[in-house]
Amino acid sequence: MLAEKVPDTPVEVLVDLLTKAKEIATASSNVPKELMSHLQKALDIASGLDDYLEKMTTQESEPLAELYKKTISHDWDQVHKEGKTMFRLPKECITGHIEGQTLKMLIHMSQSKRVLEIGMFTGYGALSMAEGLPEDGCVTACELEPYLKEFAQSFFDKSPHGKKITVKTGPAMDTLKELAAAGEQFDMVFIDADKTNYINYYNFILDNNLLRLQGVICVDNSLFKAKVYLKDTADNNGLALREFNQFVSSDPRVEQVIIPLRDGISLIRRVSVAPEYSMTQSKITDDEVFRGVKGRPILDRMRLDGKVAYVTGAGQGIGRAFAHALGEAGAKVAVVDLDQDKAEAVAKELFLKGISSVSITADISKSDDVQRMIDNIVSKWGAIHIACNNAGINMNSASEDTSLEEWDQTFNVNLRGTFMCCQAAGRVMLKQGYGKIINTASMASLIVPHPQKQLSYNTSKAGVVKLTQTLGTEWVDRGVRVNCISPGIVDTPLIHSESLRPLVQRWLSDIPAGRLAQVTDLQAAVVYLASDASDYMTGHNLVIEGGQSLW
Numbered sequence: 001m002l003a004e005k006v007p008d009t010p011v012e013v014l015v016d017l018l019t020k021a022k023e024i025a026t027a028s029s030n031v032p033k034e035l036m037s038h039l040q041k042a043l044d045i046a047s048g049l050d051d052y053l054e055k056m057t058t059q060e061s062e063p064l065a066e067l068y069k070k071t072i073s074h075d076w077d078q079v080h081k082e083g084k085t086m087f088r089l090p091k092e093c094i095t096g097h098i099e100g101q102t103l104k105m106l107i108h109m110s111q112s113k114r115v116l117e118i119g120m121f122t123g124y125g126a127l128s129m130a131e132g133l134p135e136d137g138c139v140t141a142c143e144l145e146p147y148l149k150e151f152a153q154s155f156f157d158k159s160p161h162g163k164k165i166t167v168k169t170g171p172a173m174d175t176l177k178e179l180a181a182a183g184e185q186f187d188m189v190f191i192d193a194d195k196t197n198y199i200n201y202y203n204f205i206l207d208n209n210l211l212r213l214q215g216v217i218c219v220d221n222s223l224f225k226a227k228v229y230l231k232d233t234a235d236n237n238g239l240a241l242r243e244f245n246q247f248v249s250s251d252p253r254v255e256q257v258i259i260p261l262r263d264g265i266s267l268i269r270r271v272s273v274a275p276e277y278s279m280t281q282s283k284i285t286d287d288e289v290f291r292g293v294k295g296r297p298i299l300d301r302m303r304l305d306g307k308v309a310y311v312t313g314a315g316q317g318i319g320r321a322f323a324h325a326l327g328e329a330g331a332k333v334a335v336v337d338l339d340q341d342k343a344e345a346v347a348k349e350l351f352l353k354g355i356s357s358v359s360i361t362a363d364i365s366k367s368d369d370v371q372r373m374i375d376n377i378v379s380k381w382g383a384i385h386i387a388c389n390n391a392g393i394n395m396n397s398a399s400e401d402t403s404l405e406e407w408d409q410t411f412n413v414n415l416r417g418t419f420m421c422c423q424a425a426g427r428v429m430l431k432q433g434y435g436k437i438i439n440t441a442s443m444a445s446l447i448v449p450h451p452q453k454q455l456s457y458n459t460s461k462a463g464v465v466k467l468t469q470t471l472g473t474e475w476v477d478r479g480v481r482v483n484c485i486s487p488g489i490v491d492t493p494l495i496h497s498e499s500l501r502p503l504v505q506r507w508l509s510d511i512p513a514g515r516l517a518q519v520t521d522l523q524a525a526v527v528y529l530a531s532d533a534s535d536y537m538t539g540h541n542l543v544i545e546g547g548q549s550l551w
């Protein structure tokens with residue numbers, strides 16, 4: 001630390017005091033060696049911390065580095081003397097590298113899109129947060145001094161993220177009132193302006209719903225050089241922050257933690273509306289619809305974190321799309337296919353996306369293979385929560401010519417195989433008292449697709465629906481739900497075969513949606529059926545065919 005620098009954080013105060021103590025100790029002849037050594041160690045620990053954090057934190061972007069350099073070298077005293085700013089602005093106001101990266105990380109972690117900053121200065125925090133936002137995210141930055149808007153804007157213009165920032169000049173409280181009147185709301189608020197007003201900003205934000213439920217307020221300088229807890233504090237700002245921290249810590253609307261980074265950053269999450277607000281002001285019904293079942297909003301309820309799934313026929317087409325979808329939603333996925341190379345390739349795709357996966361080669365028309373598949377999964381992951389019985393085959397022939405061989409082969413995979421998978425997975429799930437079975441049926445269970453002739457396929461898929469309905473009602477009181485998905489005509493390599501290609505135009509004229517289904521059109525359905533959000537659904541045939549069965 002430079003000798004003339006005023007200590008700005010608890011650690012800098014410590015370093016200052018320890019340096020002074022060491023000077024006294026060094027000048028004194030009768031200081032015990034051990035005390036001197038402890039003093040030196042304490043000084044090393046305290047003085048090394050900020051440097052170490054600085055070095056270990058990801059480097060800032062070039063526009064941020066330039067903004068920092070220009071802010072530090074700007075003559076703020078001169079600017080003030082010339083009457084360009086109302087107040088003398090100390091350059092140490094700037095948020096800086098470590099805090100900037102912290103804010104950016106918080107934006108990522110909270111997946112915030114709309115951010116409010118109170119006290120922008122030269123825009124270091126605003127630009128750091130903008131870097132963490134998605135393309136359609138925005139930062140509204142409040143700043144008292146119009147001079148700073150101009151100063152910051154030239155740097156924002158140099159960054160690809162600058163266009164996400166809108167600066168509002170004037171007293172922040174006026175801007176807050178404007179934003180509230182316009183019905184604006186934010187996911188995250190960063191308060192870093194006049195300390196004595198923190199409590200007013202905070203209350204206004206919560207009272208006027210400028211922060212959404214579960215949104216986060218970050219407050220800078222909440223340790224205020226340790227003055228918030230030192231007994232002899234007389235400083236107005238220190239006392240204001242002490243009172244502010246105390247107020248927030250006992251406010252039932254929020255949860256708070258103070259991170260002792262730099263001068264302290266409070267993280268305050270809005271967990272509820274005030275009890276009196278819910279009772280009187282707006283007649284809010286504080287039930288599971290309002291707060292989510294077990295506090296989980298609907299998209300969270302579709303997450304599959306911690307769940308174990310398998311998908312048969314996952315080496316390609318619909319099964320591959322199902323495996324990706326379940327994995328993206330958080331499940332571990334066993335990729336099962338007759339073709340070992342294909343199963344391995346898909347398992348590797350999942351692994352690359354950070355999804356726990358395993359490949360299993362199995363022919364689901366063979367009972368030994370089915371049992372081996374189930375045993376492998378249970379011995380690897382200890383459970384099966386989601387069974388996606390998707391493998392199937394399709395052969396075409398006029399019914400008068402359909403051979404028993406074609407009939408048997410189709411039924412062995414599509415119906416008998418699906419039954420064996422349901423039964424083997426079902427036994428595990430019934431023991432667990434929980435499970436989701438999702439069978440792939442087909443629109444052919446409802447209508448007779450034409451002009452191709454596929455008697456055995458159509459009847460086997462109608463059988464899959466009845467299998468699903470029967471199991472779905474038989475097992476639901478023991479926690480196992482069984483549903484099926486009936487896709488329409490899916491655009492897979494299969495239908496581009498020479499024999500089927502000429503039929504595509506014909507099919508298109510039968511589909512109200514005007515196009516074939518893509519495998520991605522089916523992904524949300526499998527996640528929904530695999531998740532707790534669909535717990536009341538069982539024995540259902542979820543038809544996804546662009547309206548084809550209705551024409």
Ligand SMILES: C[S@@+](CC[C@H](N)C(=O)[O-])C[C@H]1O[C@@H](n2cnc3c(N)ncnc32)[C@H](O)[C@@H]1O
Nearest residue numbers: 093094095119120121125144171172192193194
């Ligand atoms: C600590 S600095 C903010 C640092 C900034 N967050 C950054 O990332 O570098 C505080 C800023 O708040 C502004 N400010 C102070 N009182 C204000 C008020 N009542 N309304 C709006 N801005 C205010 C000051 O002009 C100053 O630029």
